[in-house]
């Protein structure tokens with residue numbers, strides 16, 4: 001009996017540990033020490049005696065991110081990597097800029113719920129519930145509107161106004177992480193076997209792209225709707241953890257290798 005209780009207790013304890021939100025701080029602050037070689041869950045604290053006001057400061061969210069990339073958006077992160085004072089606080093933020101028709105492509109944050117406020121423009125937002133319903137909840141937001149994206153769910157944003165749009169997001173982790181669905185599934189390194197993707201998405205794995213699609217530059221439009229599933233991705237938007245956009249030209253051998 002006692003051992004059963006112990007087992008149940010351990011099970012409950014492991015469940016609570018598995019909740020993917022940041023742990024609470026155990027001191028006033030633990031400013032991240034980026035130079036430490038010690039690996040912990042989070043970042044090692046800098047000596048509190050050496051902490052300065054600047055450790056709690058990030059400057060630069062007044063600047064617009066460069067949206068001249070394939071998706072027409074840019075996320076400026078203020079996570080623990082940019083603001084060391086955030087370490088252990090379970091919170092962070094970002095500025096998201098959108099060119100006209102720009103999208104922040106479908107992605108999830110494995111460690112954070114996101115709350116977003118529109119600063120200017122009109123932004124269509126949406127998220128999809130988990131299995132089995134996969135229900136899409138979507139809304140067009142105007143300036144001042146606030147929307148929340150539940151932790152872990154796939155969500156997206158699109159500028160549906162006439163000009164540029166800007167939003168500010170708060171996230172419930174110092175390091176929310178991001179998984180951009182298209183990049184993770186179709187742009188993984190190495191590729192996920194094409195047979196697996198063909199069966200998972202119920203498409204023909206020899207789908208060929210319109211050749212011009214690979215050389216189109218922003219603004220994004222039909223290119224992405226017609227994007228082939230089983231060829232090397234045209235664009236790799238490493239979002240938002242690595243804000244790098246690369247444009248790859250696809251050769252016949254890429255296609256063959258991917259389809260293999």
Ligand SMILES: *[C@@H]1O[C@H](CO)[C@@H](O)[C@H](O)[C@H]1NC(C)=O
Pocket residue numbers: 064065066067068069073074075243244245
């Ligand atoms: C976002 O904007 C910054 C600042 O302009 C730029 O350095 C970065 O390359 C941009 N990222 C993307 C994905 O376009």
